[in-house]
Amino acid sequence: MDNEATRGQGDLFPEIVGRSAGLRKVLDLVVRIAPSDSGVLIQGESGTGKELIAAAVHRLSSRSKRRMLAINCSAIPENLLESELFGHEKGAFTGAERTRRGYFELAAGGTVFLDEIGDMTLHLQSKLLRVLQEKKYVRLGCTETRAADVRIIAATNIDLKEAIKDGSKFRLDLYYRLNALPVDIPPLRERKEDIEDLLLHFLKIHNRSCVPKTPCFFHPEALALLRDYAWPGNVRQLQNLVERLILTTGGGELCPQHLPAEFRQAQNLPALSPAASSAALATESRCGASAFGEQGFDLTEHVQHLENQFILAALRSTGNNKNKAARILGLNRTTLVERIKKRRLSL
Numbered sequence: 001m002d003n004e005a006t007r008g009q010g011d012l013f014p015e016i017v018g019r020s021a022g023l024r025k026v027l028d029l030v031v032r033i034a035p036s037d038s039g040v041l042i043q044g045e046s047g048t049g050k051e052l053i054a055a056a057v058h059r060l061s062s063r064s065k066r067r068m069l070a071i072n073c074s075a076i077p078e079n080l081l082e083s084e085l086f087g088h089e090k091g092a093f094t095g096a097e098r099t100r101r102g103y104f105e106l107a108a109g110g111t112v113f114l115d116e117i118g119d120m121t122l123h124l125q126s127k128l129l130r131v132l133q134e135k136k137y138v139r140l141g142c143t144e145t146r147a148a149d150v151r152i153i154a155a156t157n158i159d160l161k162e163a164i165k166d167g168s169k170f171r172l173d174l175y176y177r178l179n180a181l182p183v184d185i186p187p188l189r190e191r192k193e194d195i196e197d198l199l200l201h202f203l204k205i206h207n208r209s210c211v212p213k214t215p216c217f218f219h220p221e222a223l224a225l226l227r228d229y230a231w232p233g234n235v236r237q238l239q240n241l242v243e244r245l246i247l248t249t250g251g252g253e254l255c256p257q258h259l260p261a262e263f264r265q266a267q268n269l270p271a272l273s274p275a276a277s278s279a280a281l282a283t284e285s286r287c288g289a290s291a292f293g294e295q296g297f298d299l300t301e302h303v304q305h306l307e308n309q310f311i312l313a314a315l316r317s318t319g320n321n322k323n324k325a326a327r328i329l330g331l332n333r334t335t336l337v338e339r340i341k342k343r344r345l346s347l
């Protein structure tokens with residue numbers, strides 16, 4: 001994979017794709033903090049690659065010969081999470097039929113990755129703080145103290161500082177312990193240079209694994225729409241979209257009309273001028289031309305798409321004023337409002 005970020009890092013991150021300055025900064029930081037044994041707090045929106053970065057920190061650390069165990073703190077009820085982390089003795093609670101070792105024991109010499117740490121209860125937060133401060137823990141139902149030889153990497157997609165302010169949902173002292181080495185992953189919309197690399201990367205993987213009859217490739221107009229999209233679900237959303245496009249089209253060229261409506265509506269709105277109008281039509285017809293072949297051409301859908309673009313452009317240019325937008329478009333207000341509602345158009 002032709003990957004600037006990777007090349008810059010001497011091939012240290014073959015699994016991480018992207019060349020943006022934002023991602024490169026994160027990878028530089030990973031290289032610097034990996035050898036330390038301090039806690040790491042990875043923050044970033046959902047799907048930005050927090051678990052991938054956690055695995056990279058572990059892989060480049062002196063603990064890499066032992067394993068990294070990951071646990072999602074929001075997916076498991078408190079008592080189960082407690083016993084998963086600390087282990088329990090036989091008879092420690094109803095149903096504890098045999099002694100079980102916890103993650104701090106199973107990952108000894110390695111790393112424990114605490115995902116969605118923001119959802120951990122205050123009771124468990126105080127127990128975790130003790131592990132971090134004293135490097136010791138006890139199994140549930142036991143009095144014997146054990147040494148905790150694990151590095152803690154935590155991740156969250158909520159703002160912990162807000163959770164601390166907001167009626168103490170999160171302990172400030174634990175935050176400082178975990179946040180010894182902070183890593184903030186920017187959302188994909190702030191590192192647009194990564195979008196194309198990621199699209200082509202996942203396309204290549206899926207082309208290989210799904211064995212479509214014809215390999216998929218992006219029409220330049222589709223690529224442009226995808227590059228401009230805001231990707232609220234970040235890399236995970238991008239990965240899912242590529243998979244869905246390959247499965248639904250069955251291979252061949254991926255054109256704008258293959259993309260879900262939100263990709264076509266919110267982006268690249270034409271200015272309200274005859275020149276822009278014919279440019280938009282030319283764009284559509286270029287792409288449509290390649291779809292006339294096997295898959296046919298849905299005129300109604302294309303006309304509606306174009307109409308949506310003009311409605312959105314009119315709304316944008318009038319600061320979302322429906323009266324003014326209706327006048328510009330030569331529609332009466334009720335018709336415009338109905339169309340906006342029916343097609344779920346929003347700025």
Ligand SMILES: Nc1ncnc2c1ncn2[C@@H]1O[C@H](COP(=O)(O)OP(=O)(O)OP(=O)(O)O)[C@@H](O)[C@H]1O
Nearest residue numbers: 015016017018046047048049050051052157235236
């Ligand atoms: N830069 C990247 N290069 C290649 N794959 C990536 C990259 N970033 C993320 N991914 C992939 O995107 C998916 C989501 O990443 P990951 O699970 O690490 O995100 P996350 O931030 O932990 O998400 P969540 O908050 O939803 O748990 C994974 O399949 C991961 O491998």
Ligand SMILES: [Mg+2]
Nearest residue numbers: 050051115155
């Ligand atoms: Mg995750």
